[in-house]
Amino acid sequence: AQSVTQLDSHVSVSEGTPVLLRCNYSSSYSPSLFWYVQHPNKGLQLLLKYTSAATLVKGINGFEAEFKKSETSFHLTKPSAHMSDAAEYFCVVSHASGSARQLTFGSGTQLTVLP
Amino acid sequence: DTEVTQTPKHLVMGMTNKKSLKCEQHMGHRAMYWYKQKAKKPPELMFVYSYEKLSINESVPSRFSPECPNSSLLNLHLHALQPEDSALYLCASSQIGTGGRGSLFFGEGSRLTVL
Numbered sequence: 001a002q003s004v005t006q007l008d009s010h011v012s013v014s015e016g017t018p019v020l021l022r023c024n025y026s027s028s029y030s031p032s033l034f035w036y037v038q039h040p041n042k043g044l045q046l047l048l049k050y051t052s053a054a055t056l057v058k059g060i061n062g063f064e065a066e067f068k069k070s071e072t073s074f075h076l077t078k079p080s081a082h083m084s085d086a087a088e089y090f091c092v093v094s095h096a097s098g099s100a101r102q103l104t105f106g107s108g109t110q111l112t113v114l115p
Numbered sequence: 116d117t118e119v120t121q122t123p124k125h126l127v128m129g130m131t132n133k134k135s136l137k138c139e140q141h142m143g144h145r146a147m148y149w150y151k152q153k154a155k156k157p158p159e160l161m162f163v164y165s166y167e168k169l170s171i172n173e174s175v176p177s178r179f180s181p182e183c184p185n186s187s188l189l190n191l192h193l194h195a196l197q198p199e200d201s202a203l204y205l206c207a208s209s210q211i212g213t214g215g216r217g218s219l220f221f222g223e224g225s226r227l228t229v230l
Contacts (some may be wrong), residue, residue: 002204034218043119043205043223044158063150100146100165101209101219109197 002027002093006106007014014114019063019078023091033074034092035065044090050074061085070105071081086113118142119222127228130196136225138189138206141211147189149181150205158205163212164189166229196229203227 007022025031032051036044048059055067065076072089074110119140128134138147150158163171164183178190178200179193189206203226207219 019166036221040202041224041226043121043221044207046218046220049218088157094217098165098170100148100163100170100211101217102171103160108155 121222144208
C-alpha cells in the first residue's frame, strides 16, 4: 500500500525568499516519487522525479527535492521564490499497475508568493 | 507547451445532453488515462487504457463511457450527467515498460459544467 502526506495545505512566502514544501510518503516498494505543479485552470506539469538514482533531484524552474529514505520524506525546495511560482503543488508516489502507472496523490499544497 | 492536447477546453451541457471530450498525444505512449479533478482536490483516476484496451475502471458510473480508437486518441463520452459531475477532466499519457519510474504527462484539461 502507498500513501502520501503533504504536511502543509497552504504555504505563504515573500518573493525572493526560500520555499519549502513538505512531503512524506509510505510505500511497500522502492518508490518512484514526483512533484507536479498546477497553475489555476491548467493541467499538471511535472517539476521533477526521483527514481532511485541520485537522492538530490533537480527539476525545472530552479526547484529541487531530496529523497531521504530514513525519514521517508521528499521535500521540495527553491532558494528564491518568484511570483510565477504561485500555484498548487502535488507530491505523488507511483507504482506499476500492469503495464500502466498507478499514481497516489498527496492532498496538495497551495503556495502563495507575496510581493 | 503540453504534448497532450485536450478539446474542448470548456464545455457546458444539460443533464439530457450527449457530448464527448477528446484527448490526443503524439509521444508514442501506449498508456492513456482519464482523471477527474474537483476544486481544491487532487485528481482522481477514472480509467486507464493500455495498448488501446481498457485496463482499469475505477468503478465509474456508466454515464461516463471511455473509448480509445487508436494509440494516439482517447475519448470520454458523456450522457445524462448530473450537476455533481461538474469538474476539470484531465487526460494523461505515459510510456509502457518502465515500471513505476515513468512519468505521466497531463493535458490542460476540459472544464465541464453540468446544468
